[in-house]
Amino acid sequence: MTRARRIAAPLLFFGGLVVLWEAAVRRSGDFALFPCPSGIAEAAFRRLNDGTLISAATGSLGRVLVGFAIGAALGTPLGLAMGLAPPVRRAMGPIVDSLRSVAPIAWIPMALLWLGIRGNAALFVIAYATFFPFVLNTVQAVQLVDRVLVSAARNLGAGRTLMLRGVILPSALPVILTGARISLGFAWGSVIAAELAIGIKVHSGTEAAVGVGQQMVNTLYFHRDVNALVLYMLVIALISLAIDRGLRGAQRALTPWRQT
Amino acid sequence: MTAKIEARGLGKTYVSSRTSAVEALRSVSFAVEPHEFVGVVGPSGCGKSTLLALCAGFTAPSSGELLVDGTPVNGPDPRRGVMFQDYALFPWLTVAGNVEFGPRARGLDKAKRRAIAAHYIALVGLDGFADRYPYELSGGMRQRCALARLLANEPEIWLMDEPLAAVDLQTRSILQDELLRLWGDADDRVRRRAVMFVTHGIDEAVYLSDKVIVLGRRPGQIKEIVAIDLERPRRGRRSSAALNRYVEHIWGLIQDDAARAIVEEKS
Numbered sequence: 001m002t003r004a005r006r007i008a009a010p011l012l013f014f015g016g017l018v019v020l021w022e023a024a025v026r027r028s029g030d031f032a033l034f035p036c037p038s039g040i041a042e043a044a045f046r047r048l049n050d051g052t053l054i055s056a057a058t059g060s061l062g063r064v065l066v067g068f069a070i071g072a073a074l075g076t077p078l079g080l081a082m083g084l085a086p087p088v089r090r091a092m093g094p095i096v097d098s099l100r101s102v103a104p105i106a107w108i109p110m111a112l113l114w115l116g117i118r119g120n121a122a123l124f125v126i127a128y129a130t131f132f133p134f135v136l137n138t139v140q141a142v143q144l145v146d147r148v149l150v151s152a153a154r155n156l157g158a159g160r161t162l163m164l165r166g167v168i169l170p171s172a173l174p175v176i177l178t179g180a181r182i183s184l185g186f187a188w189g190s191v192i193a194a195e196l197a198i199g200i201k202v203h204s205g206t207e208a209a210v211g212v213g214q215q216m217v218n219t220l221y222f223h224r225d226v227n228a229l230v231l232y233m234l235v236i237a238l239i240s241l242a243i244d245r246g247l248r249g250a251q252r253a254l255t256p257w258r259q260t
Numbered sequence: 261m262t263a264k265i266e267a268r269g270l271g272k273t274y275v276s277s278r279t280s281a282v283e284a285l286r287s288v289s290f291a292v293e294p295h296e297f298v299g300v301v302g303p304s305g306c307g308k309s310t311l312l313a314l315c316a317g318f319t320a321p322s323s324g325e326l327l328v329d330g331t332p333v334n335g336p337d338p339r340r341g342v343m344f345q346d347y348a349l350f351p352w353l354t355v356a357g358n359v360e361f362g363p364r365a366r367g368l369d370k371a372k373r374r375a376i377a378a379h380y381i382a383l384v385g386l387d388g389f390a391d392r393y394p395y396e397l398s399g400g401m402r403q404r405c406a407l408a409r410l411l412a413n414e415p416e417i418w419l420m421d422e423p424l425a426a427v428d429l430q431t432r433s434i435l436q437d438e439l440l441r442l443w444g445d446a447d448d449r450v451r452r453r454a455v456m457f458v459t460h461g462i463d464e465a466v467y468l469s470d471k472v473i474v475l476g477r478r479p480g481q482i483k484e485i486v487a488i489d490l491e492r493p494r495r496g497r498r499s500s501a502a503l504n505r506y507v508e509h510i511w512g513l514i515q516d517d518a519a520r521a522i523v524e525e526k527s
Binding site for chain 2: 152257
């Protein structure tokens with residue numbers, strides 16, 4: 001098969017599906033319940049024009065990034081301490097294990113109670129969701145550090161600081177970054193869930209705090225627009241994909257010594 | 261003159277909660293004199309690597325005494341440089357980064373470190389590869405890099421754990437000669453460092469060493485310490501009749517143990 005055909009064949013198939021989908025919805029005539037490609041395109045066009053799509057996406061993404069940074073900033077040091085010092089591991093291990101069994105979104109009511117509906121509750125849930133993968137991956141990463149390399153560093157005269165900065169951290173970094181990718185996936189899932197849960201009340205509140213989840217609630221209860229709902233779902237998927245791609249790139253850039 | 265390394269009745273037993281205690285070494289006594297190249301050979305499971313780990317200070321003896329310059333070994337020391345079996349290069353550092361690691365640990369500033377690294381990288385013949393990562397190097401080049409890293413710390417004692425086991429035969433021959441050159445095979449005796457070189461290869465040990473410690477297995481004990489009375493420089497003279505006689509003699513000492521090691525490792 002030629003290169004052109006290899007690319008064209010799936011595109012044609014996909015195009016065919018879209019046409020079939022459109023035709024099926026038009027035939028049913030029930031535009032209120034079934035989304036169709038032309039409707040989604042129109043919804044996208046409208047929401048791109050009035051800026052709601054961009055502001056919703058950046059609103060959610062901003063929350064995810066801040067929450068992710070908090071989770072990383074708290075989780076990595078704890079993971080390092082637990083991985084390097086067995087007493088810390090024994091003390092913190094059971095606490096970490098029992099807390100991480102609580103699904104992040106189960107914290108939403110508490111978070112709303114403590115932090116209100118302005119978006120900080122979602123931030124809390126995201127930080128919570130990312131914290132545990134960071135802790136666990138860092139612990140594992142530290143335990144996976146090659147003992148021979150530690151011996152080599154000691155033999156070359158490395159003190160505590162150089163051992164940590166020059167050996168433990170760089171050799172743990174690839175595993176920590178893999179954990180970061182998983183965390184960010186969790187975070188993106190959690191922000192949508194959190195925003196769906198708190199969204200409806202925010203509608204009348206501050207515009208800046210409105211994310212994709214809140215817009216979906218808004219769309220569901222006020223506009224009743226199925227096409228827009230599917231549009232938001234697509235946006236969620238696209239951002240999720242972009243996040244993973246971005247982190248893969250970051251992983252490659254930060255660990256150039258890895259062959260893959 | 262005190263010996264560089266002296267072992268008196270050295271013993272090591274590994275105790276683990278899961279398995280019964282394993283006696284790796286029993287009452288081993290020997291001396292490595294200054295400027296002396298000492299080979300250590302023996303079949304699998306004779307405690308060669310344990311002996312080297314003891315000298316490096318990675319593990320403490322269970323019995324007996326181990327002295328370096330007359331003082332008991334107490335933990336690792338950069339003056340006793342180790343070259344590891346599988347290179348043990350830091351994969352996240354380039355060749356230069358690896359070679360600079362020792363000077364960095366000593367707290368030298370960047371310019372000095374650079375200069376030292378450049379010097380030793382050139383010495384081992386890795387010019388032009390300073391910015392490569394270990395995964396980009398062949399086995400022989402990794403070995404050279406490990407050697408440069410060892411030399412950059414200017415250790416008084418070189419402890420080498422089967423450093424050439426993982427390269428092909430031709431590369432090994434070349435690296436043996438390189439090692440002799442760097443050690444000072446053709447130079448004045450006082451310029452040479454004390455070396456302990458653990459290897460599987462009897463011919464390699466004889467070719468390189470001033471004396472060869474022959475270990476038996478289970479537990480590791482010294483069978484014989486064979487003085488290799490061959491003229492230096494030896495580079496390029498790897499197949500004299502005298503050399504072969506030493507090889508045959510040592511092979512005779514460990515043949516039975518080596519055969520038993522194969523059977524036991526299979527079972």
